[in-house]
Amino acid sequence: GAGVSQTPSNKVTEKGKYVELRCDPISGHTALYWYRQSLGQGPEFLIYFQGTGAADDSGLPNDRFFAVRPEGSVSTLKIQRTERGDSAVYLCASSSLAGGSDTQYFGPGTRLTVL
Amino acid sequence: AQKITQTQPGMFVQEKEAVTLDCTYDTSDPSYGLFWYKQPSSGEMIFLIYQGSYDQQNATEGRYSLNFQKARKSANLVISASQLGDSAMYFCAMRVPYSGAGSYQLTFGKGTKLSVIP
Numbered sequence: 001g002a003g004v005s006q007t008p009s010n011k012v013t014e015k016g017k018y019v020e021l022r023c024d025p026i027s028g029h030t031a032l033y034w035y036r037q038s039l040g041q042g043p044e045f046l047i048y049f050q051g052t053g054a055a056d057d058s059g060l061p062n063d064r065f066f067a068v069r070p071e072g073s074v075s076t077l078k079i080q081r082t083e084r085g086d087s088a089v090y091l092c093a094s095s096s097l098a099g100g101s102d103t104q105y106f107g108p109g110t111r112l113t114v115l
Numbered sequence: 116a117q118k119i120t121q122t123q124p125g126m127f128v129q130e131k132e133a134v135t136l137d138c139t140y141d142t143s144d145p146s147y148g149l150f151w152y153k154q155p156s157s158g159e160m161i162f163l164i165y166q167g168s169y170d171q172q173n174a175t176e177g178r179y180s181l182n183f184q185k186a187r188k189s190a191n192l193v194i195s196a197s198q199l200g201d202s203a204m205y206f207c208a209m210r211v212p213y214s215g216a217g218s219y220q221l222t223f224g225k226g227t228k229l230s231v232i233p
Contacts, residue, residue: 031219033220033221035221040225041225041226042119042206042208042223042224042225042226043160043206043221043223044223045220045221045222048219048220056220059220089158091160093160095219102219103150103162103165104150104162104221105162106152106159106160106161106162107159108157108158108159109158109159111158
């Protein structure tokens with residue numbers, strides 16, 4: 001079946017603009033995660049959804065970042081008033097169950113560049 | 116807080132040889148899961164192998180095996196019979212807790228860049 005998809009694959013924006021990044025998880029996966037990967041680093045956790053609700057948003061760096069998953073499937077990561085430091089690859093992952101040996105499957109990521 | 120340490124920024128291996136990528140972890144929770152992911156230049160994170168803290172045997176998946184030494188808090192990835200397509204970044208990650216309440220977020224190391232030489 002289809003894997004996790006993310007759109008757009010690349011996004012270039014200007015400082016101060018608003019951006020939305022979309023994630024379409026594997027069908028039937030109830031858990032969805034957003035990570036951010038800066039150059040030369042491993043991914044860092046941003047937010048986790050179980051169904052429609054954000055079960056853990058402790059990784060969001062500040063209140064400019066917000067994410068939704070209104071119907072328990074597709075999720076959108078929203079960044080307001082973008083800053084150059086927001087430039088990174090934003091990865092989305094999904095899993096069928098949260099816990100145990102449950103594996104997170106990642107999408108190809110969205111490369112965000114803030115000029 | 117959980118921490119993953121990968122001390123090898125880069126590794127080289129001859130094609131068809133075996134290679135070990137190091138990973139040490141730090142957690143005070145007795146229940147955790149350890150994962151290895153491969154990230155080719157295309158950017159997608161590909162799951163390779165998983166080891167639970169209570170698993171009695173080391174995990175194996177085809178050419179990948181995990182050398183799990185609980186007392187040393189290490190979870191090294193062994194790739195046997197390296198292929199040119201194995202050239203990529205490799206990330207070790209941990210999830211705490213293993214099960215029950217929690218967000219199940221993964222904590223990643225900084226990665227090791229593996230280059231396979233023909």
